[in-house]
Amino acid sequence: MFRQASRLLARTTTSRRSRAFSSDVPATPAQDSNFIESWTKVIPNLDPPKTPSSFMAPRPATPPSIPSKLTVNFVLPYASELSGKEVDMVIVPATTGQMGVLPGHVPTIAELKPGILSVHEGNDVTKYFLSSGFALIHANSVADIIAVEAVPVDHLDPALVQKGLADFTQKLSSASTDLEKAEAQIGVDVHSAMNSAITG
Amino acid sequence: MASNAAVPFWRAAGMTYITYSNICANLVRNCLKEPHKTEALTREKVHFSISKWTDGKPEKPTVRSDSPEE
Numbered sequence: 001m002f003r004q005a006s007r008l009l010a011r012t013t014t015s016r017r018s019r020a021f022s023s024d025v026p027a028t029p030a031q032d033s034n035f036i037e038s039w040t041k042v043i044p045n046l047d048p049p050k051t052p053s054s055f056m057a058p059r060p061a062t063p064p065s066i067p068s069k070l071t072v073n074f075v076l077p078y079a080s081e082l083s084g085k086e087v088d089m090v091i092v093p094a095t096t097g098q099m100g101v102l103p104g105h106v107p108t109i110a111e112l113k114p115g116i117l118s119v120h121e122g123n124d125v126t127k128y129f130l131s132s133g134f135a136l137i138h139a140n141s142v143a144d145i146i147a148v149e150a151v152p153v154d155h156l157d158p159a160l161v162q163k164g165l166a167d168f169t170q171k172l173s174s175a176s177t178d179l180e181k182a183e184a185q186i187g188v189d190v191h192s193a194m195n196s197a198i199t200g
Numbered sequence: 201m202a203s204n205a206a207v208p209f210w211r212a213a214g215m216t217y218i219t220y221s222n223i224c225a226n227l228v229r230n231c232l233k234e235p236h237k238t239e240a241l242t243r244e245k246v247h248f249s250i251s252k253w254t255d256g257k258p259e260k261p262t263v264r265s266d267s268p269e270e
Contacts, residue, residue: 078243095208114224114228129228131221131224131225131227131228132220132221132224132225133221148221148222148224148225149224149225149228149229149240151228151232151236155232155233155236156228156231156232156233157231157232157233157234157237160230160231160232161231164227164230164231178212178213178214179213179214179215181213182209182210182212182213182215183215183223185209185210186210186220186223186224186227187223187227190224190227190228191227191231194228194231
């Protein structure tokens with residue numbers, strides 16, 4: 001049995017990865033070549049019309065080696081905070097805890113809880129308080145972070161946060177139906193997250 | 201696959217994710233400092249105009265303003 005071991009070990013270390021991972025993405029083409037070929041066969045005189053894919057910026061392909069920077073797109077329903085910004089690391093407040101994302105992170109979809117998003121670029125750290133949202137990390141080291149509401153931490157008013165926390169804690173103890181309890185619990189969670197963001 | 205997997209407390213209480221997310225956003229907006237708070241409250245307003253169509257022509261539209269759910 002052990003005579004085979006060295007042969008097997010040598011085989012696995014020297015064999016190259018011949019199949020790509022299913023989460024690796026190729027670059028999207030800027031034009032649909034099938035459509036253009038079929039068009040020119042049928043109507044050679046007119047130029048093919050532009051399809052939606054030619055208006056969009058092509059998706060970058062999964063690079064073969066880990067890139068040095070992470071590209072972050074941080075969007076809100078009413079504004080795009082960061083668009084294609086190259087950073088070193090972001091820390092997102094996932095429901096499973098603070099998650100640090102570096103270039104080359106495994107593709108992940110994370111639901112976010114109310115908390116702080118920090119963007120690290122060289123020695124600068126920018127922090128935002130997010131209300132909730134999702135973080136999508138792709139194989140090509142692009143991270144899309146979407147939130148409904150995001151504010152810099154110094155836009156939060158500590159007095160209002162304390163008052164809200166006290167109100168909702170009181171509502172939680174006096175709530176009767178499931179829905180009221182859930183709403184009060186949400187209030188307590190969000191306000192305590194804001195509280196720890198201000199003080200932490 | 202467990203269909204009774206641990207669900208978040210708000211879903212167990214019958215709330216959808218979008219309601220949860222909107223409640224969180226409203227709570228955060230209410231705790232902002234003054235100039236930012238008024239800007240945020242204008243963002244929170246949702247309004248849409250509805251017009252009924254009869255005989256292929258739209259009637260005069262009405263503007264409905266949905267007050268934010270709390």
